[in-house]
Amino acid sequence: MKMTMGAPVTPSSKIRRTQARTPSTPNKAREENILVTVRVRPLSSKEVAAYDLIAWDITDEHTIVSKNLYHERHTGSNTFDKVFDPSCPTWKVYEEGARDVALSALNGINATIFAYGQTSSGKTYTMRGVTEHAVKDIYEHINLTPEREYVLKFSALEIYNETVVDLLNRESGSLRLLDDPERGTIVDKLIEEVIKDGQHLRHLISICEAQRQVGETALNDKSSRSHQIIRLTIESSLREDSGCVKSFLANLNLVDLAGSERSTQTNTVGIRLKEGSHINRSLLTLTTVIRKLSDGKRSGHIPYRNSKLTRILQTSLGGNARTAIICTMSPALSHVDQSRNTLKFATSAKEVTTSAQVNMVVERKQLVKQLQEEVSRLEAELYSPNPSASSSLSSLLREKDLKIQQMERQINELKRQRDLVQSQLELERSSHKEKKVACIYVYVSISFYLCMYLAFPLFHYDLFSSKSDSKSMMRKIVRRSTTSADVLVNEIRKLEMRQRQLGDEANHALDLLHKEVASQRHGSKDTAETIAKMLSEIKEIHAASCISEVVELKDKASLREEISRLNSQESNITVLEQKLENVQRSIEKLVMHLPTCVETPESKNFVKKKKGLPFTLSNTTNMQSIIRAPCSPLSSNRKSMENEVENRAPENEVMREKNTPNSEEETCSVSSRENSSAKKQSSSINVKKMQRMFKKATEDNIQSIKAYVTELKERVAKLQYQKQLLVCQVLELEANETSSDETEIIEQSPMPWNMMFDNQRKEIIMLWHLCHVSIVHRTQFYLLFRGDPSDQIYMEVELRRLKWLEQHLDDLGNASPALLGDDPAGSVSSSIKSLKQEREYLAKRLSSKLSAEEREILYLKWDVPPEGKQRRRLQLVNKLWIDPLNMQHVKESAEVVAKLVGFCESGQPISREMFELNFVPLSDKKSWMGWNLISNLLHL
Numbered sequence: 001m002k003m004t005m006g007a008p009v010t011p012s013s014k015i016r017r018t019q020a021r022t023p024s025t026p027n028k029a030r031e032e033n034i035l036v037t038v039r040v041r042p043l044s045s046k047e048v049a050a051y052d053l054i055a056w057d058i059t060d061e062h063t064i065v066s067k068n069l070y071h072e073r074h075t076g077s078n079t080f081d082k083v084f085d086p087s088c089p090t091w092k093v094y095e096e097g098a099r100d101v102a103l104s105a106l107n108g109i110n111a112t113i114f115a116y117g118q119t120s121s122g123k124t125y126t127m128r129g130v131t132e133h134a135v136k137d138i139y140e141h142i143n144l145t146p147e148r149e150y151v152l153k154f155s156a157l158e159i160y161n162e163t164v165v166d167l168l169n170r171e172s173g174s175l176r177l178l179d180d181p182e183r184g185t186i187v188d189k190l191i192e193e194v195i196k197d198g199q200h201l202r203h204l205i206s207i208c209e210a211q212r213q214v215g216e217t218a219l220n221d222k223s224s225r226s227h228q229i230i231r232l233t234i235e236s237s238l239r240e241d242s243g244c245v246k247s248f249l250a251n252l253n254l255v256d257l258a259g260s261e262r263s264t265q266t267n268t269v270g271i272r273l274k275e276g277s278h279i280n281r282s283l284l285t286l287t288t289v290i291r292k293l294s295d296g297k298r299s300g301h302i303p304y305r306n307s308k309l310t311r312i313l314q315t316s317l318g319g320n321a322r323t324a325i326i327c328t329m330s331p332a333l334s335h336v337d338q339s340r341n342t343l344k345f346a347t348s349a350k351e352v353t354t355s356a357q358v359n360m361v362v363e364r365k366q367l368v369k370q371l372q373e374e375v376s377r378l379e380a381e382l383y384s385p386n387p388s389a390s391s392s393l394s395s396l397l398r399e400k401d402l403k404i405q406q407m408e409r410q411i412n413e414l415k416r417q418r419d420l421v422q423s424q425l426e427l428e429r430s431s432h433k434e435k436k437v438a439c440i441y442v443y444v445s446i447s448f449y450l451c452m453y454l455a456f457p458l459f460h461y462d463l464f465s466s467k468s469d470s471k472s473m474m475r476k477i478v479r480r481s482t483t484s485a486d487v488l489v490n491e492i493r494k495l496e497m498r499q500r501q502l503g504d505e506a507n508h509a510l511d512l513l514h515k516e517v518a519s520q521r522h523g524s525k526d527t528a529e530t531i532a533k534m535l536s537e538i539k540e541i542h543a544a545s546c547i548s549e550v551v552e553l554k555d556k557a558s559l560r561e562e563i564s565r566l567n568s569q570e571s572n573i574t575v576l577e578q579k580l581e582n583v584q585r586s587i588e589k590l591v592m593h594l595p596t597c598v599e600t601p602e603s604k605n606f607v608k609k610k611k612g613l614p615f616t617l618s619n620t621t622n623m624q625s626i627i628r629a630p631c632s633p634l635s636s637n638r639k640s641m642e643n644e645v646e647n648r649a650p651e652n653e654v655m656r657e658k659n660t661p662n663s664e665e666e667t668c669s670v671s672s673r674e675n676s677s678a679k680k681q682s683s684s685i686n687v688k689k690m691q692r693m694f695k696k697a698t699e700d701n702i703q704s705i706k707a708y709v710t711e712l713k714e715r716v717a718k719l720q721y722q723k724q725l726l727v728c729q730v731l732e733l734e735a736n737e738t739s740s741d742e743t744e745i746i747e748q749s750p751m752p753w754n755m756m757f758d759n760q761r762k763e764i765i766m767l768w769h770l771c772h773v774s775i776v777h778r779t780q781f782y783l784l785f786r787g788d789p790s791d792q793i794y795m796e797v798e799l800r801r802l803k804w805l806e807q808h809l810d811d812l813g814n815a816s817p818a819l820l821g822d823d824p825a826g827s828v829s830s831s832i833k834s835l836k837q838e839r840e841y842l843a844k845r846l847s848s849k850l851s852a853e854e855r856e857i858l859y860l861k862w863d864v865p866p867e868g869k870q871r872r873r874l875q876l877v878n879k880l881w882i883d884p885l886n887m888q889h890v891k892e893s894a895e896v897v898a899k900l901v902g903f904c905e906s907g908q909p910i911s912r913e914m915f916e917l918n919f920v921p922l923s924d925k926k927s928w929m930g931w932n933l934i935s936n937l938l939h940l
C-alpha cells in the first residue's frame with residue numbers, strides 16, 4: 001500500500017489514535033512504502049562563481065527530469081512522493097516530507113527520517129530544520145494532550161570510520177553493537193538522557209552538533225564526515241488508570257548521513273580519503289540493502305550486517321518502523337552524475353515497504369492482574385463439579401503419567417551411559433597418571449627456573465629460547481587456569497623468598513655504595529652535602545629492607561590468605577622502590593658534582609696535607625675493590641649495564657661531559673703557570689694523573705652502582721608483575737573450581753612467538769580501549785614491549801588482568817576485599833573521567849613539549865581545524881588512541897603521547913625499570929591516572 005500524503009494539519013488532530021490493545025488482541029502491522037522526497041538546493045556561491053549550469057527541471061511537484069533528457073540513455077521517470085524546488089523553505093519540506101512519519105512516534109510507532117545525498121547537497125541543512133520543527137511539534141502535541149503522560153529520552157551517536165561513538169560522551173570511545181532478541185541491534189553503553197523540556201532537548205542537540213566529526217573538502221567547508229543518528233525515545237501512558245494496557249513506546253531516529261562523494265571530485269587524500277572509503281562502504285551497503293528490499297527479495301539474504309549503519313537502522317529499513325527519506329541534490333551540471341545516483345537510490349527506496357506497528361508496554365500491575373484472573377479461572381475449572389470437565393482432566397492426568405514414565409526410562413538409560421563413560425575415563429586416567437605426575441614435576445622445575453630467571457637475570461638458563469619440551473609445557477601450564485592450588489601456594493611462597501632476596505641484595509649493593517661514598521668524603525662542599533644525604537637514605541633503605549622477616553606459614557593456608565599475606569608485605573617492597581628512586585636521584589646529583597681538578601679552598605688544603613693525594617688511598621685493597629670488584633652479584637653483566645643510559649637525566653650526563661674536560665684543561669694550565677720548577681711540574685703532573693685516575697675510577701663505580709640500582713628497580717617491577725600473574729592464576733583457579741576439579745592440561749597448538757605477540761598485542765590494544773586504560777600507560781607499554789621473547793611474561797599479565805578487568809568492570813564494587821585491598825575500587829565512570837583529565841593534562845603539555853612548528857605539523861596530520869588555541873590542543877589529544885583496530889593510528893598515537901610525556905626523549909634505548917604498574921607521567925606523579933583502578937583491584 002502506498003502511503004498518501006495529506007495536507008498539513010495540526011499534530012494532535014493529524015495523529016491517528018491507535019486503539020489500545022490487550023495481549024489477546026494482536027496489534028496489526030501496517031505495511032506501507034517508505035516516503036521518498038527529493039529536495040534540490042539552490043546553486044551554491046561556488047557553483048555560481050564557476051558559471052555552473054542548472055541541469056534539472058522540476059516539471060510538477062512529483063517529477064524531476066534532466067534538461068538533457070534527449071541526450072541521455074537514462075530515460076526512467078523520476079517521480080517521487082514530492083520534489084521540492086530550490087526556493088522551497090525547510091518548514092515545507094518538513095511538513096510534506098517528514099512530519100507525518102516523525103509524529104507517529106508519539107503514538108508508539110517507530111519512525112525514522114533520513115537525509116541522503118552527495119556531499120554539500122544540503123543534508124545537514126535539511127536535517128537541522130527537520131529536527132527543529134519535529135521538536136517543536138512534539139512539544140506542542142504533548143501540551144495539547146494532557147490526558148497522557150510523556151517521558152522523552154535522548155541519545156545520539158555517530159558512526160565515524162566504522163566506529164560507533166556516543167555524541168553525549170565521546171570519552172567512552174568505540175561502542176559495541178549487541179544483538180537483542182527483542183529489540184534488535186542495540187548500542188552497548190550508549191547514554192540516554194531523560195529530557196526535561198524542549199529547551200533541554202535543543203541544548204542536547206547542539207552538544208551533539210558540536211561533537212560531530214566535520215572536516216573541509218573541496219566541495220564543502222564543513223563537511224560531515226560521519227553518519228549521525230539522533231534518537232528520541234518517546235514513552236507515553238494515560239494518566240488515569242482505565243484498567244487497560246495503555247503505554248506506548250517508540251523511537252524517532254533523525255539520521256544525517258555523511259555525503260556520498262567521489263574522491264576525485266572532492267580532491268580527497270590522506271584522512272579524508274580514508275573517511276571517504278568508510279563512508280562509501282557503509283553507503284554502498286545501505287544502497288545494496290535498499291536495492292535488495294526494493295527487488296522484493298525480502299526473504300533472501302539482506303546484508304544488514306555488512307555495515308554498522310545498516311545494522312543500527314535495520315528496523316527502519318523494511319522492519320517495524322515508518323520511514324521517510326529526503327534525498328538532497330545540487331542542481332548543478334557539474335554534479336549531474338552524483339545527482340543521478342541519488343535519484344537512482346531514491347527510486348529504489350520508493351519500492352521498499354515497512355510494516356510498522358504500535359509498540360505497547362504491558363504494565364506490570366496490569367499483567368499481574370490479568371494473570372491472577374486467569375489462575376482463578378483455571379482453579380475454578382479444576383474444582384468444578386462439571387463431569388465433562390473432570391473427565392477431560394483425568395484423561396489429561398493419565399497422559400501426563402505416561403509421559404513421566406517414559407521420561408524416567410530415558411533418564412535411567414542416560415544414567416547408565418554416563419556410568420559407562422565414567423568408568424572408561426577412570427581407566428584412561430590411571431594409565432595416564434604417571435604422565436601427569438611427570439607434568440607437574442616439570443611444571444615445578446620450570447617454575448623454579450622462571451623464578452630464578454626473574455630474580456637473577458644473569459642466571460643463564462635460556463628459558464625462552466630453549467627448544468626443549470619443558471618450554472612448551474611450561475607455556476601451556478602457565479597459560480592454563482587449571483594449575484592446582486598447592487602449586488600456586490608454592491609459587492607465592494617462592495615470591496616471598498624472592499622479595500626478601502631482593503632486599504638483601506639491595507643492602508649488599510648499598511654497603512658498597514656506602515664505601516664508595518665514604519672514599520669521597522673529602523670532595524667539594526656540594527659533594528659533601530650530597531654524600532650526607534645519600535648516607536641517610538642508605539641508612540633508611542637498610543632499615544626498610546630489614547623489616548621483611550621470615551614468615552611462619554600455616555600448613556594448609558588458603559590461596560586468598562596467602563595472597564593477602566603477600567600483599568601485606570607489599571609496603572616493604574614499595575619502600576624499597578621509593579628508596580631506590582631517591583638513591584638514583586642522589587647518584588645523578590653526585591655525578592653532576594663530581595670533584596674536578598678545580599681547586600676549592602678545601603681541596604687545596606687537602607692536596608697540601610696529603611702531599612698531592614686527593615683521596616684516601618691508604619687502604620689500597622679497598623681501592624682495588626672499588627675500582628675492580630663487582631659492586632653486585634651481577635657484575636659480569638656490568639659492561640652491558642654501563643651502556644644502559646637512564647633516560648631520566650640526560651641533561652646531567654651532558655653537563656658532566658661538557659664541564660669536565662674544560663675545567664680539567666683550565667686547571668692544568670693554571671697549575672702549569674703556578675709551578676715553574678721542573679721537579680714541581682713533574683710532581684704536579686703525577687698528582688693530576690692520579691686525580692684523573694681517581695676521577696675515572698669514581699665515575700666508573702658510580703656509573704655501575706647507578707646501573708645496578710636501575711637494574712634492581714627493574715627486578716622489583718618484574719617481581720610485581722609475577723605477583724600479578726599469580727593473582728590472575730588464583731582468580732582463574734577459583735573461577736574454575738566451581739566448574740571442575742580436573743587439572744588436565746589442554747593441548748594447545750604451538751604458535752611462533754612473533755605471531756603470538758602480534759595477536760596478544762592487538763588484543764591488549766582493544767582491551768585498553770574497552771577498559772578506558774590511561775593512554776600514557778598504553779603508550780609506555782606499547783613502546784617498551786615490542787616482541788622480545790622476554791616480553792612474554794609482561795604480555796601475559798597485561799592480557800590476563802585486562803581480560804579480568806573487562807569482565808568485572810561493572811561489578812568491581814563487589815570484588816573480594818582480599819583482592820581489592822583497603823581502597824575501594826573505582827568505577828567505569830571514574831576511569832572515563834580519569835582518561836578525560838589525562839587528555840586535558842596532555843593537551844596542556846602540547847605547548848611546553850612541542851614547538852609551534854611541530855604543533856602545526858601535527859594539527860595538519862591529525863586534521864585539527866584552525867580554531868581556538870586551547871580547543872585545537874584538546875582536539876588533537878582527543879584524536880589519540882581512539883581507533884584500536886588501526887595499528888598505524890596506534891603507532892602514531894603512541895609517538896605523540898611519548899613526546900608529550902617525555903618518554904624516550906633522549907633517543908636512547910629505554911630501561912624497563914621505567915615500566916611500573918601505576919604509570920604516571922615521569923615528571924608529575926598525580927592521583928588522577930585511570931590505571932590506578934587496576935592496581936587497586938589487584939592490590940599489587
Ligand SMILES: Nc1ncnc2c1ncn2[C@@H]1O[C@H](COP(=O)(O)OP(=O)(O)OP(=O)(O)O)[C@@H](O)[C@H]1O
Nearest residue numbers: 041118119120121122123124125220223224258259
Ligand atoms: N536548501 C538550501 N538552501 C540554501 N542553502 C543551502 C540549502 N541546502 C544546503 N545549503 C547550503 O549548502 C552548503 C552545504 O550544505 P550541507 O552542509 O547541509 O551539505 P551536506 O549534504 O550535509 O554536506 P556533507 O555531506 O559534506 O556534510 C551549506 O553552506 C548550506 O548552508
